[in-house]
Amino acid sequence: MNGKHVKDMTVGSEMSLLVKFALPMLIGNIFQQFYNMVDSIVVGRHVGAKALAAVGVTGSLNFLFFSLCIGLTGGIGIVISQYFGAGDERSVKKAIFNSIHIILVSGFIMSLLGFTFARPILIWLHTPEAVLDDAVRYMKITSAGLLGVAAYNCISSILRALGDSTRPLIFLIFSSIMNVVLDLFFVIVLKLGVVGAAYATIISQFFSAIGSLVFSLITNPYFKIGKEEMVIDREISLKCYRLGLPLAMQSSLIAVSCVALQSVVNTFGSVVVAAFTATSRVEQLVQQPFNSLGMALSTFTGQNMGARKLDRVKRAFAKSVIMVIAFSVLMLIVFYVFGNDIMKCFVKETDVIEFGTQALRITSWFYFALGMIYIIRGLLNGAGDAAYAMINGCVEVAGRIVFSNTLVMIPVIGAWGVWLATALTWFITGMASIIRYRQGKWMDIKVVEAVSKPEAEPEYYVRRKGEKCGVY
Numbered sequence: 001m002n003g004k005h006v007k008d009m010t011v012g013s014e015m016s017l018l019v020k021f022a023l024p025m026l027i028g029n030i031f032q033q034f035y036n037m038v039d040s041i042v043v044g045r046h047v048g049a050k051a052l053a054a055v056g057v058t059g060s061l062n063f064l065f066f067s068l069c070i071g072l073t074g075g076i077g078i079v080i081s082q083y084f085g086a087g088d089e090r091s092v093k094k095a096i097f098n099s100i101h102i103i104l105v106s107g108f109i110m111s112l113l114g115f116t117f118a119r120p121i122l123i124w125l126h127t128p129e130a131v132l133d134d135a136v137r138y139m140k141i142t143s144a145g146l147l148g149v150a151a152y153n154c155i156s157s158i159l160r161a162l163g164d165s166t167r168p169l170i171f172l173i174f175s176s177i178m179n180v181v182l183d184l185f186f187v188i189v190l191k192l193g194v195v196g197a198a199y200a201t202i203i204s205q206f207f208s209a210i211g212s213l214v215f216s217l218i219t220n221p222y223f224k225i226g227k228e229e230m231v232i233d234r235e236i237s238l239k240c241y242r243l244g245l246p247l248a249m250q251s252s253l254i255a256v257s258c259v260a261l262q263s264v265v266n267t268f269g270s271v272v273v274a275a276f277t278a279t280s281r282v283e284q285l286v287q288q289p290f291n292s293l294g295m296a297l298s299t300f301t302g303q304n305m306g307a308r309k310l311d312r313v314k315r316a317f318a319k320s321v322i323m324v325i326a327f328s329v330l331m332l333i334v335f336y337v338f339g340n341d342i343m344k345c346f347v348k349e350t351d352v353i354e355f356g357t358q359a360l361r362i363t364s365w366f367y368f369a370l371g372m373i374y375i376i377r378g379l380l381n382g383a384g385d386a387a388y389a390m391i392n393g394c395v396e397v398a399g400r401i402v403f404s405n406t407l408v409m410i411p412v413i414g415a416w417g418v419w420l421a422t423a424l425t426w427f428i429t430g431m432a433s434i435i436r437y438r439q440g441k442w443m444d445i446k447v448v449e450a451v452s453k454p455e456a457e458p459e460y461y462v463r464r465k466g467e468k469c470g471v472y
Contacts, residue, residue, distance in 0.1 A: 007163025056277025067251030075244020085306025107150030114143025145202025250393030294378030301382025369430030
């Protein structure tokens with residue numbers, strides 16, 4: 001089935017496909033990060049550092065729930081992209097129906113848990129008493145909006161699996177503009193503080209979810225699902241869970257490490273908490289090119305693995321590494337030259353600005369390792385290597401928890417240990433990712449069977465049984 005809202009990535013220039021596919025996702029990811037950045041800037045500059053800290057202490061918990069959604073939708077995207085690459089139209093439609101059912105149920109459960117247990121969790125995380133009440137209110141409201149987050153990311157994952165990264169961007173841009181307007185109105189005009197920022201965020205997220213779903217139902221041929229595809233298919237659902245749950249676990253484990261890190265940060269008081277909140281927002285934004293490239297490589301890998309075109313995947317990876325190196329060097333320069341000015345966008349307090357600037361410079365030396373994590377995860381996830389997601393997530397969790405709790409106890413390091421722990425964790429996890437890729441086991445994974453044989457490439461593009469893994 002052909003259509004202007006799908007893209008076959010099993011043919012054409014690897015670099016061109018990756019860049020064209022990644023750019024809309026990069027813009028979309030930046031706008032998505034813009035949600036939290038606008039909250040932080042508006043709250044930090046118009047309410048104060050304590051209010052910013054209240055928003056910040058909930059960030060790792062919201063990221064935990066968000067990561068579960070991303071993991072589940074990631075598994076869904078792998079299944080759909082491989083069915084699409086294999087030419088199995090009916091299974092694509094059945095997978096879309098089953099995935100929407102899975103994510104709506106999961107999103108409702110996560111919303112309920114976050115809303116119900118907001119206060120005891122924040123107390124357990126040693127949230128400073130001065131910001132606890134505001135943090136609880138912010139978390140309860142944003143938790144109520146998790147269903148919208150889950151729904152939007154599910155639709156976006158499906159569209160990306162079909163080669164469309166542009167349509168999700170359009171609705172995300174509109175919702176981001178809405179978020180800015182509502183933030184300014186609720187916080188500055190109505191004086192609602194952190195509560196206003198939370199309302200602005202969830203309203204915008206639901207707008208994005210509803211808009212993308214309605215548009216897809218009207219325009220995308222794969223969303224025109226007949227009665228014969230509108231069934232709970234056990235085999236397809238199990239594939240979605242088999243690939244999605246390890247990814248969800250990996251993402252949630254990383255989020256747990258962020259929660260543990262936030263717990264350590266909270267013991268140092270509001271100045272360090274505010275600096276950590278601001279630097280986290282900046283780094284989340286800077287990581288988006290890596291994230292977008294990894295997501296593009298995941299879809300590219302999924303479709304080409306479904307079509308069994310392995311050499312296209314390896315060539316795409318080699319070109320992705322070059323892009324990671326270039327961007328890592330650029331960011332290192334930016335933070336050393338403009339780090340102080342960047343921090344001034346978030347807060348006015350001099351001590352927070354100075355602390356945050358030095359923290360950004362510490363972690364910027366390790367961006368190459370972080371970039372490799374993103375692109376290798378994208379490739380391996382697209383190939384269906386779910387086992388690696390669990391292993392990699394465990395390594396990252398262990399590194400963050402052990403390093404952060406150990407380094408902050410050293411008197412000459414103190415609070416700087418939080419950022420050093422992050423940097424060292426990126427390095428170790430990045431090396432583990434490179435090793436996994438070099439082993440070449442991902443080439444032998446087969447998630448789906450090809451239904452229609454794609455246009456043939458030269459014979460050497462397919463790895464034969466017993467052939468030595470030739471990786472770039």
